[in-house]
Amino acid sequence: MTTIARDLSVKAVEAAAHEGEVPTERQPFKWTRIPLHLVLIVGAALMFIPFVWMISSSFKPLDEIFKQPPTLFPVAPTLVNYQTAFGTGTFLQSFFNSFYIAAVVTVVSLLTCAMAAYAFARLSFPGNNLLFGLFLATMMVPMQLTIIPLYTIMGWFQLIDTHAAIILPAALFNAFGVFLLRQYVRGIPLELEEAAAIDGASRIKIFTTMILPLLRTPMVALGIFVFLGQWNSFFYPLIFLNTDTLFTLPLWVNQFKGQYSADWGGLMAATTLAAVPFLIVFIIAQRQIVEGIALSGSKT
């Protein structure tokens, strides 16, 4: 399964990379294409209207939200919902927490995955294949199974209700990342390293000055995947965090929903605040993000 995964993800990236580069020759306008575009426009609208509705509802006063038939754009736009959302006092803190956790996990995870990938691909040591097999086998284990004992382990280290409980497991263990980068290390010509070794470069120097730069493409892709996974993660933070100043954005939205259950405008403002910043990033860097996620394929 994993080889298929890699095979497919590599194809996905190649396909995505080629698109746009290849100068699309001007196709003559064809009337027969109109039905196709109609179907696609309807599809795209179905995908996007929920977001439009979220944003427009966030500017509506409560009575307008309940109005039937509903209005697409607010008749009497108001910022009161955003006042409510900011009134929780923890939005900026949650935003920062999400960013901080995602950034630390991404940087540490990329580095440790690349290191392990290099060891597996290039350094022969007793147990190399066995360990690699173990890494692969764990990709099937659902997180719901390990999170229960993990709760006990975090308790031993007094880490429950701390960010470390989320950061450590994600940063120090990513079997898919190790696997993905290992495939790329194996693709680097051995002669390059041998030449550097003859010139007297140490292992560490070869790794930092030669391997890491050559792994740039898969590492960017994996980094996007890891960052996004953490940024949107709900399960781990839900289990490990109790204090609202430690909350991540998804937890903040969920808490808001629980506390202001009848305030739909407030909830949509909170959801907009949580979702729109990354949607803007996505629109700006859509090609890299789509490629990154396609490359990092399997949802581990």
Added chain:
Amino acid sequence: MATIVKEKVSGVEVPVEHKKALNRTHRQNALFGYGFMAPQLIGLILFMLGPLIMAVVYAFANYDGFSPMSFAGLDNFVWVFTDPQILTSMGNTLWFTVLQVPGLMISAFLAAYFLQKAGPMKGVYRVFFFAPVVTSSVAVAAIWLLLFNPELSPVNSALASIGITAPDWLQNPATVIPSIALVSIWQGLGYQMVMFMAGLENVPKSLLEAADIDGASEWQRMRKITIPLLSPTILFLSITGIIGSFQVFDYIYVFFDTTAPAAARTIVYEIVQVAFREFNFGRGAALALVLFLILLAVTGLQLLAQKRWVHYTE
């Protein structure tokens, strides 16, 4: 003449001096190997293998996370397979999978198939289809909570305007799982679509053109050429799709918090409730272990069955 003492090292004669050097590099390699591995190795032991072993122990124990553990035999597993709510939740999870996996794959394939023909507009459409993928499931659930609310849903009023009485979505036990499947398809479509597009990109144009010249219809070309060539993609997406659908949780938790009705609860929802609200780690671990074994079995079966229908070109 200096005699060079030779020894065999893995079948090749090398001077003893060199052999020492080789041994040194071997030792060095091993040292560096473990050194480079160390952070992820610690993670593997501390956050994966350790917890895995502990989870198996918990599954056979009475344990609340604090008091001393005691041996429970198969009690926790008996609970898993006899508790009426757990059986209902397993049924719900299966029903969700049956609806969501094919629904998602067919809609993603169709989207990819049409998008493939869209020429220079491809990238623009892709942004719209992919936006839900990068949005957190909590935000997605919050939006759909509004869209599913019978009192203020624009979906309901749109359906009403064309004379259709909208279902009660999340409020009706018969429609709650299909509604959650709908949200999940909406969010997951962009990802599978991109994977299908990559697959379609690799279908040789010459093959399709040849079939066209031979008079094959669009449908025949799809049935006989495109779909068989996409079978590795279909296999991969069905494996990861089923694994993902068996673990559905976030939407349900945001929709219902800790008070989900019996008809909306899934396996993972039960694991969270029993392990982290009732603090019955034994039962939670047993249920999670059963989930793991189900996933292993389903994936194994899919891999066994692939020989019959998956075509690899290379």
